[in-house]
Amino acid sequence: MLSPTGAAGAAAIVGGGASASAQAPSLLKPAPPASELTPDTALQLLREGNEAFLRGEQTSVLTSAQRRLDIAKGQTPFAAYVTCSDSRVPPELLFxxxxxxxxxxxxxxxxxxxxxLGSIEYAVAELKVPLVVVMGHESCGAVKAATQVVTDNAEFPGSIGPMIEPIVPAVLAARREEGDLLDNSVRANVRRVVKQLRQHTDPILLEPQRSGALKVVGAYYDLDQGKVDFFDLP
Incomplete structure (x- = not known):
């Protein structure tokens, strides 16, 4: 629980632990290079990977000596992934x-x-990824802090306050919705960032989206279930 006063509250922003589950060998295949994928096929790889994660499977090729040697020569990622620092949300494992x-x-x-933004633009312009995903998650501490700013006029120490300022407009928008404010704010925050990348950014990102070479999608990760919901699709 993030405390509005004192530096000790900062740790809660990036979450706590999660219980481990028994895992079986995975049937997932290595992803082709980005140049061989469309935005939709890249997204399907992520969907299939999360389904395997939900079944308790874990790939045996996450790391190996040969894989390290192969990618030391150059990288060919198939998606750029914008997500929270929370220790419970590691994209490689979730997919x-x-x-x-x-x-x-x-x-x-x-x-x-x-x-x-510069990192995303690099991934698109230089690495030619066909997919950008922005993913929020259940019980996000940073978004919770932003809701406390809105509802309780809370203040936070150090750079935490300025860090969560960009989330406050999403909380203000979510207040108009029915349901849980925190959960709605997490999704509103994702939608706000996705909209920024789709509409209010440099031609480096806009032009490949117009041509169909790139898609930007929004997602929500359920900590309890382990499921990723790709809820904001173009």
């Missing part, structure tokens, strides 16, 4: 993907600042 298959940008609250 059973190997080293070098996902280009991951992580920060508390999965927001997109200049550094994150």
């Amino acid at each position: 059973g993907r190997r080293l070098g298959e996902l280009f991951i940008i992580r920060n508390a609250g999965n927001t997109v600042d200049t550094v994150a």
Whole structure:
């Protein structure tokens, strides 16, 4: 639980532990290079990987000496993934993907600042990924802090306050919705970032979206169930 006063509350932003489950060998195949995938086939790889994760499977090729040697020569990820720093939300494990298959940008609250945006643009322009995913998650501490700013006029120490400022507009929008404010705010925050990447960004991202070479999608990860819901599709 993030505390509005004192630095000790900062740790809660990126979450706690999760129980392990028995896992079986995976039938997932290595992903083809990005150049061989469309946005939809890249998204399908992620869907299949999460389904395998839900079945308790884990790929045996996440890492190996040969894989490390192969990708030391260069990387060919098939998706750029913007998600939270929360320790319970590791994209490679949630989707059973190997080293070098996902280009991951992580920060508390999965927001997109200049550094994150430049990283996404690099993945699209230089690495030619066909898919960008923005994923929030259940019980996000950064989003919870933003809801406390809105509902309780809370203040946070150090750089935590400025860090969560970009999330506050999503909370304000979510207040108009029925249901749980935190959960609605997590999804609203994802939609806000996705909209930014689809409409209010550089031609580096806009032009491949117009041509169909790139898609930006929004997702929500359920900590309890382990399921990823791709709920904001173009």
